[in-house]
Amino acid sequence: MATLTSEISAAPQPAPERIAAAKRPYPGALVVVEGIDGSGKSTQLYLLKRWLEIRGYRIHFTEWNSSPLVKSATRRGKQRRLLTPTTFSMLHAADFADRCERQILPLLHGGYLVLADRYIYTAFARDAARGCSPHWLRNLYSFAPIPDITFYFRAPLDVAVNRIVAGRPKLKYYEAGMDLGISLDRAESFRIFQERILNNYDQMVETDHFVLMDGTVRVNKLQKLMRQLLGERVDLKQFAPKKK
Amino acid sequence: MASKSHSGNGASSNGRSKKGKNGSGNGHSRFYGLPLPGVRTEDLSGSLIVVEGTDGSGRSTQISLLTEWLEGEGFAVETMGLRRSFLVGEDIDGLLAENSVTRTTLALMYSTDFFDQLERRILPALRSGLIVLADRYIFTLIARAAVRGIGRDYLHGIYDIALRPDLTFWLNVRPEVAFDREFKKSQTISYWESGRDMSLSNDLFQSFIRYQSMIKREFEYLSKRHGFLELDGEASVSKVNGLLRKRIASQLGIQNTNYKPSHALAHLWR
Numbered sequence: 001m002a003t004l005t006s007e008i009s010a011a012p013q014p015a016p017e018r019i020a021a022a023k024r025p026y027p028g029a030l031v032v033v034e035g036i037d038g039s040g041k042s043t044q045l046y047l048l049k050r051w052l053e054i055r056g057y058r059i060h061f062t063e064w065n066s067s068p069l070v071k072s073a074t075r076r077g078k079q080r081r082l083l084t085p086t087t088f089s090m091l092h093a094a095d096f097a098d099r100c101e102r103q104i105l106p107l108l109h110g111g112y113l114v115l116a117d118r119y120i121y122t123a124f125a126r127d128a129a130r131g132c133s134p135h136w137l138r139n140l141y142s143f144a145p146i147p148d149i150t151f152y153f154r155a156p157l158d159v160a161v162n163r164i165v166a167g168r169p170k171l172k173y174y175e176a177g178m179d180l181g182i183s184l185d186r187a188e189s190f191r192i193f194q195e196r197i198l199n200n201y202d203q204m205v206e207t208d209h210f211v212l213m214d215g216t217v218r219v220n221k222l223q224k225l226m227r228q229l230l231g232e233r234v235d236l237k238q239f240a241p242k243k244k
Numbered sequence: 245m246a247s248k249s250h251s252g253n254g255a256s257s258n259g260r261s262k263k264g265k266n267g268s269g270n271g272h273s274r275f276y277g278l279p280l281p282g283v284r285t286e287d288l289s290g291s292l293i294v295v296e297g298t299d300g301s302g303r304s305t306q307i308s309l310l311t312e313w314l315e316g317e318g319f320a321v322e323t324m325g326l327r328r329s330f331l332v333g334e335d336i337d338g339l340l341a342e343n344s345v346t347r348t349t350l351a352l353m354y355s356t357d358f359f360d361q362l363e364r365r366i367l368p369a370l371r372s373g374l375i376v377l378a379d380r381y382i383f384t385l386i387a388r389a390a391v392r393g394i395g396r397d398y399l400h401g402i403y404d405i406a407l408r409p410d411l412t413f414w415l416n417v418r419p420e421v422a423f424d425r426e427f428k429k430s431q432t433i434s435y436w437e438s439g440r441d442m443s444l445s446n447d448l449f450q451s452f453i454r455y456q457s458m459i460k461r462e463f464e465y466l467s468k469r470h471g472f473l474e475l476d477g478e479a480s481v482s483k484v485n486g487l488l489r490k491r492i493a494s495q496l497g498i499q500n501t502n503y504k505p506s507h508a509l510a511h512l513w514r
Contacts (some may be wrong), residue, residue, distance in 0.1 A: 069339070069349065073332045082331055084363045085281045085403065087356055094352035096510070101346035129251075131281035139401035143348055 028108035030145055032119040035153035037175075038160035038193050040215040040222070042154065045117050046168045047223045048230070052113065056241040060107050062099060064118030070095040075166065085130040088174070092123055093140050100144055108145060113239040119146045121152075121204055130180060142161030149233045151226060152205060157198055161191050196224035228229055254382075277404035283367060292369035292407060294381040295490060297415030298456055298464070299428075300422035301477040302484060305512050306415070307379050307483050308405050310492070313503045314375055319496070322369035325379035329360035340436060355402050356384060370407075375496070382406050383470070387462035391455070392442065409492060411495055413488060414467055415477035419456035423449065436509040481514045 031048075033041040043060075052059050052088070064230075065074075070091050077083040077091065081203050107114050120141040165171070165187060173179070177187045177193030205212060211229055213222060274285045293310075297303045303374075311321045327333045336353050339345040366376050380402040390396050406470070426433060433448055439455025463484075467474060468469075475487055485503070493501045505513050 037293070061403055069337070069345075070332075070353075073335050077331055080366065082360070084359070085361060086359045087331060090352060090356040090359055094349055094356055097348040097352050099347065101348055133281075136401065136405060139329070139398060142398060142401075 017124040020180060024108075024110040024145075026112060026145075027111040027238070029148045029239075030104070030108060030114045031230060031234065032116045032121070032147040032150040032212065033153060034118060034121045034125075034150060035213075035215065036125075036157075036160050036198050036201065037157070038163035039153040039155045041151070041153040041221070042117055042221065043116055044151070044213070044223060044226055047219075048226055049115055051223075051227060052115075052236075052239075056240075057113060057236070057239045058098065058111065059115060059239065060103070061115045061117070062103055064122055065092060065117075067095045067098045069098045078172075080178065081173060083174065083179065085127065085132050085179075088130065088179075089123065089140070091131050092098045092127075094162065096120070096123070096141070097143065105145065111236070111238070113218045113236075114149070119147060119150070121150065121201070121210075124204065125200035128200050129193060130177070149230060150208065150210050151211045151213050151229075152201060152210035153215045154198075154201070157191070157195055159216060160198075161194055165190070170224075208219060249391060254314050270399075272416050274408055275404075276400075276406060279408075280363060280367075280405050286450075288367070288370040288407075289373040290375060291410045291496060292370065292376045292378065293495075294383075294409040294412040295415065295488075296379040296380055296412060296472070297420050297477055298417065298419075298474065299408060299434075301417045302425075302481060303379055305481055306485060306488060307377050308509060309505055309512060310377060310488060312506060312509055314377075314492075315491060316503070320372075320374045322374045322376045323379060324361045324366055324376060326354065326384065329357040331360040332357050333504035342443055344440065347392045347394060348389075349391065351385070351392075351394055351399070352402075354385050354389075358382065358403075358406070365404055366407070369470070377483070378409070381409060381412070383412070383463065383472075385468050387466065390462050391458040399437040406482055411491065412470060413491075414471050414472040414474045415484065416460075416463070416474055417477035419453045419460065421478055422456055423452055429512065447471070448455055481512060 033045045035041040049059065049061050074091055074095075077087065083091070104114055104116070123141060124137050127137055132183065171186045171190050176190040178186065178189055180189070180193065182192045183189040201210075204210060211233075213226065215222075217225075274288060275283075279285055295303050295307055295310075307323060311323065314321050327336045336350075336357055339350060339353060366378075369376055383493055386396070386403065389399050423433070427436070432451050437455075438448055438452035439458070440451055442455065443449040444454045463472075466472070473491060475484055477481045478482065486501075489501045489503060491497070
């Protein structure tokens, strides 16, 4: 029996260098940070943002899961625990599509440097850990522009998990992957869930050309490296304030 | 008139109808691709019957009548339709009222609505052996998004994990007829059913006809791809209902296809 799709365009993405050579359809650039909770990615992106902001660059910062569009549905679904792996994933895709079509794409076309704290790889790693098919997920997000550079912050599981657990009184139900029935103990479930996500991220280092960042390196040292790597990959001059 | 098929692989000659009322227990054939995470297809003993067609095609009328007939025959019936999920049904109503939502977001909100109903209401019903009557299904969602420029392969990729219906009827009506019926019913034509977000024409009638013609072309393509059972939606309610009953009766093994609506539904019988 034939499947609905004969062929889904879900192949691993081409290298950023090659896309740059093929010329992107917009003058802007997209910088992404990814990594499990507690890997230090948000701190590093914040510092990168401050650096560019202070110098007056044309930038925009966007976060995963922040659109008002699906806020009420997500809250309703989480509170009453109605979300399945599929609807959890679709709802986040709808949220991302809203940000993509109304912020990210217009800003890229308008020549902005867009900084994204988590991107489609978060969905690939996390939703696959929930049991969604990786192939299905790739198709679901195939409308998303490919980043110019993706920094993947990697910290050993224990380091990352301890950072999260120490700073939080209670892990949330879905955050801990409790819907998967891995373990009745929330901390234990969280750890195993994060381990699965970490493994999924690791598999994308090659296929999606992640730039690997060691999350255990001192904050200021790592930030210096991040700025240097960004400058090598993206022509920052084009986002600098115009001199009159 | 017999139910005619667009491509010759519909009606009783298609492969699905040979499965019999309990569907097939073999592998993934009840799904298009991989089954939804966590679903055992062999547990699904009910039947999923889809009625597709544009507004004004008589879908809802036929579903009301079929529900009464099936319940009279002793079958328990569950229904599904667009924007009826607890999770996001009302959110979509809100988005539609605002007209500010973009096409991919709207398409994904509709698919969230679809899968929430499928996983939390329809699959449990099918596990319990119920007959599910779907007032529209993935095909309307695919057609609406496709005419707005979203790739067909992308859309089929999303719904690849959906349940394959046991029967899919398409009540086909000309856009002009749908216009007359809708206008008569509500004294106006809805923003979305006339595709006004697509800037096709400033004239509402022209916009409606052009939009519905585009949808119809998508349905012709989908009908070939998925083996719809196409019915003339312009025929009388009783005639269409008779054809539906005949085909469903053979699917479910019902001997008696005679039916007269109760007083409560008599007004629908034209």
